Amino acid sequence: MPVPVAAARKRPVNLTLSEALVTQAKAYTDNLSATMEALLADYVAAQQGARRDRQRRVDACMADWNAVSASIGSFADEHSTL
Known part of the structure; x- marks a missing residue:
């Protein structure tokens, strides 16, 4: 379960950002750190959502494949090398 951003312990980190971009961003925010934290x-959250969506698709595919396998078996079952 993610910790709310406001409640999380803060620590300084080093970032390498374009000086020109930082200058432009400061024209839009008084608190660049808070803005960057919100964007991050x-x-x-978007990456976690994408990962969950991919996992749901994989799970659905596996369930479908298992249903097919249970229903008609595997092609390889008819071709044993023993």
């Missing part, structure tokens, strides 16, 4: 939190 959104990115992480």
Whole structure:
């Protein structure tokens, strides 16, 4: 379960960002750290959602394949090398 961003312990980190981009961003926010943290939190949430979606698709595919296998068996079952 993710920790809410406001409740999480904060620590300084080093980032390498374009100086020109930082200058432009400061024109839009008084708190660049909070803005970057919010953007990073959104990115992480989107990536977690994408991972869950991929896993759901894999699970559905495996369930379908298992149903086919249970229903008609495997092609390889008819071709034993023993």
